Each structure stands twice: as C-alpha cells, then as structure tokens.
Amino acid sequence: MKAFATLYSRLDATTSSNAKLAAMRDYFREADPADAAWAVYFLAGGRPRQLVPTRVLRETAMQAAGLPEWLFEESYQAVGDMAETISLLMPEAEHSSEDGLAVWMQDRLLPLRGLPPEELAERLPALWAQLDRLSLMVCIKLITGAFRVGVSKLLVTRALASLADLDPKRVAQRLVGYTDLSHRPSAEGYRALIAEESEHEHAQRGGQPYPFFLAHSLQTPVEEFDMLLGAPDNWFVEWKWDGIRAQLVKRDGQIWVWSRGEELVSERFPELCELARCLPDGTVIDGEILVWKHAPETPSGELFDISGTGEPSAGAFGVQPFALLQQRIGRKNLTAKVLQDAPVAVLAYDLLEWQGDDWRQREHRERRVQLEAVVEQCPNPRLMLSPLVTGDDWADLARQREASRALGVEGMMIKARAAQYGVGRTKDVGVWWKWKIDPYSVDAVLIYAQRGHGRRASLYTDYTFAVWDGEPGDPERKLVPFAKAYSGLTDEEMRKVDAIVRKTTVEKFGPVRSVTPTLVFELGFEGIAASSRHKSGIAVRFPRMLRWRLDKPVDEADTLETLKELLG
Amino acid sequence: MDLVVARPEGLYCPPGDFYIDPWRPVDRAVITHAHGDHARWGMGHYLASRDSEGILRSRIAADMPLQTLGYGESIEHHGVKLSFHPAGHVLGSAQVRMEYQGEVWVASGDYKVEPDGTCAPFEPVRCHTFITESTFGLPIYKWPAQAEVFREINDWWRANAAAGRASVLFCYAFGKAQRILHGLDASIGTIVVHGAVEPLNKVYREGGIHLPPTVYAGDLTKGDPRLKHALILAPPSAGGSTWMRRFGDYADAFASGWMMLRGTRRRRGVDRGFVLSDHADWPGLLWAIEQTGAERVMVTHGSVAVLVRYLREMRGLDAQAFATEYGEEDDAATEGAA
Numbered sequence: 001m002k003a004f005a006t007l008y009s010r011l012d013a014t015t016s017s018n019a020k021l022a023a024m025r026d027y028f029r030e031a032d033p034a035d036a037a038w039a040v041y042f043l044a045g046g047r048p049r050q051l052v053p054t055r056v057l058r059e060t061a062m063q064a065a066g067l068p069e070w071l072f073e074e075s076y077q078a079v080g081d082m083a084e085t086i087s088l089l090m091p092e093a094e095h096s097s098e099d100g101l102a103v104w105m106q107d108r109l110l111p112l113r114g115l116p117p118e119e120l121a122e123r124l125p126a127l128w129a130q131l132d133r134l135s136l137m138v139c140i141k142l143i144t145g146a147f148r149v150g151v152s153k154l155l156v157t158r159a160l161a162s163l164a165d166l167d168p169k170r171v172a173q174r175l176v177g178y179t180d181l182s183h184r185p186s187a188e189g190y191r192a193l194i195a196e197e198s199e200h201e202h203a204q205r206g207g208q209p210y211p212f213f214l215a216h217s218l219q220t221p222v223e224e225f226d227m228l229l230g231a232p233d234n235w236f237v238e239w240k241w242d243g244i245r246a247q248l249v250k251r252d253g254q255i256w257v258w259s260r261g262e263e264l265v266s267e268r269f270p271e272l273c274e275l276a277r278c279l280p281d282g283t284v285i286d287g288e289i290l291v292w293k294h295a296p297e298t299p300s301g302e303l304f305d306i307s308g309t310g311e312p313s314a315g316a317f318g319v320q321p322f323a324l325l326q327q328r329i330g331r332k333n334l335t336a337k338v339l340q341d342a343p344v345a346v347l348a349y350d351l352l353e354w355q356g357d358d359w360r361q362r363e364h365r366e367r368r369v370q371l372e373a374v375v376e377q378c379p380n381p382r383l384m385l386s387p388l389v390t391g392d393d394w395a396d397l398a399r400q401r402e403a404s405r406a407l408g409v410e411g412m413m414i415k416a417r418a419a420q421y422g423v424g425r426t427k428d429v430g431v432w433w434k435w436k437i438d439p440y441s442v443d444a445v446l447i448y449a450q451r452g453h454g455r456r457a458s459l460y461t462d463y464t465f466a467v468w469d470g471e472p473g474d475p476e477r478k479l480v481p482f483a484k485a486y487s488g489l490t491d492e493e494m495r496k497v498d499a500i501v502r503k504t505t506v507e508k509f510g511p512v513r514s515v516t517p518t519l520v521f522e523l524g525f526e527g528i529a530a531s532s533r534h535k536s537g538i539a540v541r542f543p544r545m546l547r548w549r550l551d552k553p554v555d556e557a558d559t560l561e562t563l564k565e566l567l568g
Numbered sequence: 569m570d571l572v573v574a575r576p577e578g579l580y581c582p583p584g585d586f587y588i589d590p591w592r593p594v595d596r597a598v599i600t601h602a603h604g605d606h607a608r609w610g611m612g613h614y615l616a617s618r619d620s621e622g623i624l625r626s627r628i629a630a631d632m633p634l635q636t637l638g639y640g641e642s643i644e645h646h647g648v649k650l651s652f653h654p655a656g657h658v659l660g661s662a663q664v665r666m667e668y669q670g671e672v673w674v675a676s677g678d679y680k681v682e683p684d685g686t687c688a689p690f691e692p693v694r695c696h697t698f699i700t701e702s703t704f705g706l707p708i709y710k711w712p713a714q715a716e717v718f719r720e721i722n723d724w725w726r727a728n729a730a731a732g733r734a735s736v737l738f739c740y741a742f743g744k745a746q747r748i749l750h751g752l753d754a755s756i757g758t759i760v761v762h763g764a765v766e767p768l769n770k771v772y773r774e775g776g777i778h779l780p781p782t783v784y785a786g787d788l789t790k791g792d793p794r795l796k797h798a799l800i801l802a803p804p805s806a807g808g809s810t811w812m813r814r815f816g817d818y819a820d821a822f823a824s825g826w827m828m829l830r831g832t833r834r835r836r837g838v839d840r841g842f843v844l845s846d847h848a849d850w851p852g853l854l855w856a857i858e859q860t861g862a863e864r865v866m867v868t869h870g871s872v873a874v875l876v877r878y879l880r881e882m883r884g885l886d887a888q889a890f891a892t893e894y895g896e897e898d899d900a901a902t903e904g905a906a
Binding site for chain 2 (some may be wrong): 012013014019065067068070071075078079080088089092252294308453454455456457458459491
C-alpha cells in the first residue's frame with residue numbers, strides 16, 4: 001500500500017507528463033505483479049462500487065478522532081476532500097503496514113462490502129491504524145471509489161508499453177475492458193498486459209471492442225479552415241450527434257454493445273440485439289446510440305422530421321433530445337413502456353472490423369464504402385448510416401451548421417478521408433475534428449457560493465446563478481436560481497470572486513453563503529429543457545462561466561423570459 | 569473590568585490608555601512582534617520587547633520613538649502593570665501581560681509552542697483572560713516534528729544538487745527564512761538568499777542567533793557554477809518573476825503550515841510543499857490555552873468561530889470573538905506565509 005501511496009503522491013505533485021511517466025515506470029518496475037494489476041486498474045480509471053457508505057466512514061472517523069460532527073464538517077469544508085480530511089483527523093499510525101495493494105484490496109477492503117454498520121465501525125479503525133497518513137488517504141479513496149489522480153489511460157498505456165518494450169497500440173488493445181466492473185485484476189492478467197507480442201494475438205476473441213478513436217476540438221475561425229484543413233473534399237463531414245458513443249461488436253452469433261468508457265452496456269439496450277440477425281460475424285461498427293422515433297409510414301431512413309414547410313427540424317420523429325436518453329440510462333428496470341417511449345437506434349459512422357479482419361489501418365474512405373454496404377445489407381430501422389454533409393466550401397458548411405440546434409445535433413464532425421482509425425486522442429495516423437456550435441449563453445447573477453474541492457478547497461468557487469423573474473423597472477421582480485456552475489474562471493479570477501463573496505456575504509447556511517447580488521457572469525450551456533424539479537422551471541445542461549461581465553450591472557442581467565424563449 | 573476591548577483602531581486597554589498592535593495610527597502602541605500586520609508605521613510611541621528592536625528599527629524607521637523591555641521586566645502605566653513574555657513566533661515576539669487591580673490579561677499576538685532555536689521559546693503565562701490567535705484553528709492542522717521536516721528539506725536539496733539543479737525554497741522573509749537557515753545542513757551546498765531576506769539575517773546574527781553563511785543573490789551572475797548545488801531562499805512574491813531566471817533549471821518548494829493540505833499545495837503550483845509554520849497547530853493552541861489557566865478566552869484572527877465554539881462547548885470556557893485586522897479572514901485561501 002505504501003508503494004502505491006507514494007506513486008499517488010508523485011503523480012499528484014506534478015503536471016508534467018514525463019514526470020508522471022517516470023513515476024509510473026518506477027512503480028511498475030518494482031511492483032509485485034498482483035499489486036501492479038490493481039494499480040493499472042485504478043490508474044486506468046477502474047472504479048469498484050463504493051465499499052462502505054460515506055455516512056459510515058464519517059461517523060467512524062468522528063468517533064475515532066473524538067470530534068463533534070460540526071467540527072468534522074468544518075474540517076471537511078476547509079480540506080474539500082473526504083479521504084484527506086479523515087486521514088488528517090485520525091491519530092497518526094505508530095507503524096505502517098508492509099502489505100501490498102493486492103492484499104489490501106482482496107483481503108481487507110473488498111470484504112467490507114455489504115457488512116452491517118456496527119461491524120464496519122469495528123473493523124475500519126483497526127484497518128486505519130495500520131496505515132501512515134498518505135496510505136490512509138489513498139486507502140479511503142479506494143474505499144469510496146473516488147480515486148482519481150490526473151493520469152489518462154493513454155499515459156498508463158505509454159508507461160506500460162515503454163516498460164515492456166511494446167507498441168502502445170498493442171497495450172491499449174489489451175487494456176480494453178480491463179477496468180470493466182466484471183473484471184477482477186490479477187497477477188496473471190497483468191503479465192498478459194506486458195507479455196511479448198504473440199502471433200495469434202491479432203485474431204479477436206469474444207466480444208472485445210477496439211480502443212475508441214477520439215476527436216479534437218476545432219476552435220479556429222472558419223475563414224482559416226482552408227489554411228488548416230485544405231479543401232473540404234479531403235474530409236468527411238457529418239453531424240455531431242448528441243447521444244452515446246458506442247461500438248457494436250458482432251461475433252459468434254452475438255452482439256456486444258460497448259460505451260466510450262469501455263463499459264459493456266448491452267443489457268441497457270436489449271433492442272439492439274435484434275441486429276445480430278442481419279450483421280455477419282466478425283463485424284465491428286463505431287457509431288452513436290440515440291433515442292429515435294420512426295415515423296409510422298416510413299419506418300426507416302428519414303433523419304429528421306420534415307415539417308410542412310420543408311424545413312428539417314428535430315421533433316416528433318427522428319432524433320429525440322438527449323434528456324430522453326439520459327432518463328433511459330438512469331432506469332433500473334427497462335419496462336416495456338420505457339422501451340416503447342424511448343426506443344434507441346444506432347447511427348453508424350465507422351467500420352473497424354469486417355469479416356473478422358481488423359480494418360483500422362485502412363483509409364477512412366475505404367472503411368466508409370464498406371460501412372455503407374454493411375448498413376445497406378442490414379434492413380433494420382435500428383441501424384442507420386450517419387449521413388455525410390456536403391457543401392461547396394467551408395463557408396457553405398458553416399451556414400448549414402447553423403441549423404444544428406434546430407436539428408438536435410451539437411455541430412459537425414470533420415474526419416480526414418485518408419485517416420486510419422487511431423487510438424484515443426492520437427493524431428499521427430489522421431485526425432478527427434469536432435466542430436461544435438457555440439453554446440447558448442445568458443448573463444446571470446451570482447447569488448450563492450460554496451467552497452470548492454481539491455485544489456479549490458477553501459476558496460468559494462462553486463456558484464449558483466439566477467436570472468430576473470420580471471422585466472426591468474418592475475419593483476416586485478426577484479432573482480430566481482436556475483443553474484450551478486464552477487468552471488470557466490482563471491485562478492486569478494477565482495481568487496477575486498472569492499474575496500468578493502467573503503465581503504458581500506449576507507448569510508451562511510452550513511457550507512453555503514448567500515451574497516448581495518453584485519456579480520454578473522455570462523453563462524454558457526449546451527442544452528435547455530423545461531423541468532418541474534427546478535424552481536425556475538428550467539434545467540440547463542453543462543452550464544459553465546464564459547466570462548465575467550464586469551461591465552454589466554446586476555439590473556441588466558437576463559430574465560427568465562429570455563431563457564424560456566430559448567426553449568423554443 | 570475588561571482590560572482589552574476591540575476598537576476601530578485596534579485592541580485597546582482602557583485603564584492603561586494604550587493599544588496593542590493597532591492597525592490605525594494612535595498615540596501609544598504596544599507591539600507584540602515586527603510582522604507587518606502587527607507592527608505598523610505612524611504611531612506616536614512604541615513599546616516592544618528588547619529582542620524585537622533591531623527588526624522594528626530596520627522595518628519601520630531607525631529613529632522611531634521606541635521604548636523596549638526585556639522579557640519578564642515590567643513597567644507601570646496609569647496603574648496597569650505591563651510586561652513581555654516570549655511567544656516563540658519570531659525573533660522578539662512577545663505576549664503582553666497586563667495586570668490591573670488584581671485582574672490579569674495576556675494578549676498572545678502570534679505564537680508557536682515548539683522551540684526552534686531562533687527565538688526565545690513560548691512561555692505560558694497564567695492569567696484570567698487570554699487573547700489567542702487562531703490561524704490554524706482546525707483539528708486537521710497537526711504539525712509533523714520539526715526535525716522530520718528539516719530532514720525532508722535537506723533530502724530534497726541533496727537530490728536536486730545531485731541532479732545538478734538549483735533548489736528554490738519560498739518562505740516568508742522574516743522568521744521562517746531564518747528558522748530554515750538555522751535547521752539546514754549547510755554542507756550540502758551554497759545557500760543563496762533574496763534581497764528581502766539578507767537584511768533580516770543580519771539582525772538575527774547580531775542578536776546572537778547562529779545562521780550558516782549565506783550569499784546574496786545579487787552577487788551571483790547567471791551560470792555561476794555554485795548555483796547547480798545551491799539552495800535559494802526567497803519570499804513567495806519572487807516566484808514567477810524575472811528574478812528567477814538567473815537560476816536556470818531549478819526545482820521549487822514552499823514552506824508553510826498551509827502546505828498541510830493537498831489543495832493549497834496544488835494551488836501554489838510548486839514541486840514540493842513543506843509543512844513548517846511559525847504558528848501553533850490545533851493541539852498547540854489548545855495546550856497553550858489550557859496552560860494559562862484562563863477562564864475567559866478572546867479569539868482573534870484565523871478560525872475564530874470554530875475555536876470559540878470548541879472552547880465553549882467542549883472545554884466549558886467563556887470564549888468570545890475579537891474582530892481584528894491581523895492576517896486574513898478565516899482560512900488558507902489568500903494567506904501564504906504563515
């Protein structure tokens with residue numbers, strides 16, 4: 001545990017990728033394979049379900065440290081991290097356990113799951129007393145499933161690859177599914193990750209997907225596209241769908257559905273299993289899962305609801321709002337009604353495997369042609385082709401892109417026709433760009449502030465924003481909260497806002513302060529929907545601060561009316 | 569009768585008609601120590617401990633109207649008997665003991681309970697009412713042993729020197745810097761100091777405090793071979809400035825009690841954080857308060873509300889808050905030096 005905790009602190013202390021790589025290599029070089037197996041699992045983003053309820057953790061810690069609840073709470077507010085707070089409040093251990101990560105996970109921590117609170121209250125302090133402060137903090141993070149340390153899967157892949165002298169793409173391939181909940185890390189599994197490459201490894205087994213190829217954000221003004229990208233004919237342009245990125249794997253007569261987080265989600269989408277009938281074995285499709293309603297008279301093919309005016313728009317048929325998909329993901333039980341109200345379909349945009357062969361090294365144009373044939377031969381409304389958008393030039397495409405919001409898409413994807421299918425965010429074998437539309441934006445007033453977590457601990461960085469209910473000049477009008485946001489400010493701005501929050505506090509409710517409304521921010525968000533759960537009657541998606549409107553007095557902030565107009 | 573009350577100018581002693589560490593100009597100021605938020609310019613008369621004289625004169629004015637007393641010596645002013653007692657915070661730091669008609673109050677200023685070899689160690693003074701700071705007034709603050717921290721600093725410096733890289737350690741120029749100098753293993757390499765640190769070293773040395781030899785950064789040119797193995801002490805304000813360029817490839821670190829928290833360490837953006845404070849930690853505050861035997865405790869700057877509530881509910885003391893302009897409001901957000 002100590003060695004893993006040291007690795008954690010080294011990774012946590014630096015922002016340099018090289019330093020992180022060095023720290024991981026040092027750890028893996030020395031680690032027992034069983035410990036290394038678990039380390040890979042956690043570093044690559046594996047999250048076992050929470051082993052002990054947070055409430056029990058807190059109560060046990062308060063008891064053991066002899067502190068009243070309010071003082072524990074004050075401490076937590078200052079630290080901004082539960083695991084760290086507990087590690088600071090517990091008496092320092094006299095001696096520290098020499099056992100490794102695997103022993104701790106398998107013999108001590110995993111068995112805690114499901115134990116009654118009385119039993120936990122007895123066991124936890126005895127376990128904690130064996131760990132030095134740093135190990136204790138890391139241990140609690142493992143217990144709560146909140147372990148994160150600013151290392152990407154790609155970086156873990158690189159560290160292992162350089163250690164074992166393998167191609168990082170090979171390691172990435174082996175890592176697919178490694179962090180899935182059904183997988184239990186083992187010494188054997190770790191040895192397989194770093195083993196020498198073997199002949200038959202190219203043949204895919206079972207339902208394993210490929211690592212997803214990810215797009216980069218394109219924020220260049222459209223006037224510069226020609227310079228940056230060349231002519232549009234070198235690119236495939238598609239709509240950027242607002243759904244769940246997924247791979248459909250068809251092998252051995254069966255369909256597996258994997259989400260972008262490399263999580264097996266087949267059971268969430270039982271209707272996609274129908275596709276097993278029309279897709280041949282040895283086919284892997286990359287696409288987007290969307291809630292899709294087909295018009296009764298034309299059960300396949302139409303992408304948008306064509307209204308009487310001939311203008312395409314998202315509506316009764318075609319792609320449905322993301323909120324509907326979200327509701328469906330949240331359901332524990334997929335009843336017949338849910339399946340009927342929110343049926344899904346896959347919009348295919350790439351073909352990674354065909355007739356059992358890995359097609360990722362072929363050019364996109366070749367993959368696209370074959371993909372079109374595959375979809376053509378699968379006459380099922382649950383599988384459609386993500387259509388290509390064409391235009392005379394970039395300016396023309398930019399004009400078409402303006403319809404994004406009406407169409408229920410997030411903008412466009414621009415994919416190099418000559419690109420291979422890369423691994424993660426690589427750019428060396430061709431690029432995918434996401435050309436997103438500008439977010440919605442409104443000017444809102446900061447009315448509540450709460451202290452942040454992690455590196456923002458102790459600073460007031462999490463804010464609640466309000467708009468006016470009522471027109472300017474109306475003496476009765478009030479500010480109604482409608483969104484919380486905490487990202488988008490620079491460190492410098494955060495410090496300034498923090499100071500103003502402290503000076504303008506009206507009341508404190510636990511960790512939250514209400515303030516005299518003086519600060520106006522331009523808030524951006526991706527989506528907006530009516531909501532009966534919010535006081536304002538409105539819910540926004542991904543709200544964040546775009547800029548601080550120092551120039552704008554509170555009176556001139558936007559109104560609820562403006563927001564409602566955005567609902568359309 | 570209350571021997572100290574909070575006034576807009578500062579903490580005021582009504583029978584003695586003087587202020588303690590006032591933040592606005594007044595006629596008579598009793599100064600606990602020479603940090604800028606406690607010793608300000610513009611007072612009619614200053615009274616301070618003898619050990620703080622050098623620093624005060626170098627920071628405020630050589631010809632300032634200053635009267636001093638040795639620790640334990642007393643004078644009487646309007647019937648108030650006043651004396652200074654070591655606070656263990658920085659060179660010359662003192663608690664102020666006031667006695668009037670049998671009632672004893674002690675104002676602590678800032679204090680630290682662990683002796684550090686660069687100033688007279690904290691001495692508990694029995695009193696009826698104790699005025700305490702609360703900079704680190706949360707149970708999460710428990711300092712590691714000083715020797716352990718110095719071992720970490722020396723190891724860090726040694727590792728950097730072995731890699732041919734300078735070690736820049738940011739710390740408050742008065743008190744913290746000299747304490748670090750006193751605890752360093754000077755055999756590892758050259759110790760270089762920033763222009764804000766050097767004059768204070770001089771005062772400490774003149775006061776008989778042993779500090780290893782130091783080189784003023786201004787006397788070195790870029791590329792001086794000594795820099796590859798040097799440890800540089802600089803105030804936090806030097807970070808990110810052009811002053812840093814002369815050190816070429818360097819590792820940086822910050823020494824402060826706030827480094828106890830991962831969040832503040834990360835926000836500082838330095839390679840390392842060393843937990844070293846000139847203030848009492850939570851157990852230190854509680855110990856000091858208990859040692860005074862006071863039944864009434866007035867809490868100033870820091871985690872005021874927390875300490876007041878704790879003392880009332882858990883210790884059954886008559887604790888109250890005093891609003892002051894020392895330090896920052898209630899936590900680590902804006903403070904870096906303590």
